[in-house]
Amino acid sequence: MAELEASKEARERQESHIAELTAAVTWLIGQVKGKGSNPTPESSARATGGGGGGRPPPTMHGAAGGPPDPEDSEGGESDDERRGRRDERPYKPNKQAAEKEKTGDGKYGEATEDEIRFSRALGKAIGGTTKGPAQPLSEYEHAKHQDIRLWQTTCKDFFDRNPYQWQKEADRIKYALSKLKGSQLASFAMTYGNQMTGELGHLRQEGYELWDVFAEQAIRRFGPTHEEEKALREILKVQYKNNINQFLLEF
Numbered sequence: 001m002a003e004l005e006a007s008k009e010a011r012e013r014q015e016s017h018i019a020e021l022t023a024a025v026t027w028l029i030g031q032v033k034g035k036g037s038n039p040t041p042e043s044s045a046r047a048t049g050g051g052g053g054g055r056p057p058p059t060m061h062g063a064a065g066g067p068p069d070p071e072d073s074e075g076g077e078s079d080d081e082r083r084g085r086r087d088e089r090p091y092k093p094n095k096q097a098a099e100k101e102k103t104g105d106g107k108y109g110e111a112t113e114d115e116i117r118f119s120r121a122l123g124k125a126i127g128g129t130t131k132g133p134a135q136p137l138s139e140y141e142h143a144k145h146q147d148i149r150l151w152q153t154t155c156k157d158f159f160d161r162n163p164y165q166w167q168k169e170a171d172r173i174k175y176a177l178s179k180l181k182g183s184q185l186a187s188f189a190m191t192y193g194n195q196m197t198g199e200l201g202h203l204r205q206e207g208y209e210l211w212d213v214f215a216e217q218a219i220r221r222f223g224p225t226h227e228e229e230k231a232l233r234e235i236l237k238v239q240y241k242n243n244i245n246q247f248l249l250e251f
Contacts (some may be wrong), residue, residue: 001150001153004153004157008157008160011160011161021121025118025122029118032115032118135158137154137155138154138179139179139180140180140181142182142184147224148218148219155179156211169211172211173196173209177193188221188222192214192217238251
């Protein structure tokens, strides 16, 4: 019981942490979507070059109908020589890229800071959601080695590990009733289920769709009985035998 309570508290802390991460991820997604998309040079070129009033596309030198390339008249150089001379020209970086780098646009390669924070938060959220799978719910037959209270604890642990599947307490009760085996338990399961839903001519009982009510009814019907009488009989068997420590220990 103590281990189950400790695991429940750990799961609650973990779910609270997941909720915080989910809120952070949602905020980051809104920030990324709110930034919009900046026009790219290609889209700007298409927007200005396709219609009237835009800058005309550059004319290819050496093409049919275009002006001659002035480099072609410099002593009849070969293509390799001209290519090598062009490679020696100083590199002129893109003005827009230089401005972004100068002003600190916040980009690292192809990912922005918001995207990097989003990926980190998402990784933490995914890593924190790993849980141990819940053991399948066992059947209860009211055998001597079984305790209805411990079985109900395992039921609650199973449902808590699958909260999205078992959101309604009535569904939890129906599933737990299906795990009761034996003639006496089957009679209780059928009667309780019909009184919970009001089917087969039974009068619907208010509150029977709540798990606490079902647990109380099951313990009252199949829980341990006469514990006080048993404890009293055991106490009366204890006798003092000239050893106070042993007597207190047995008592």
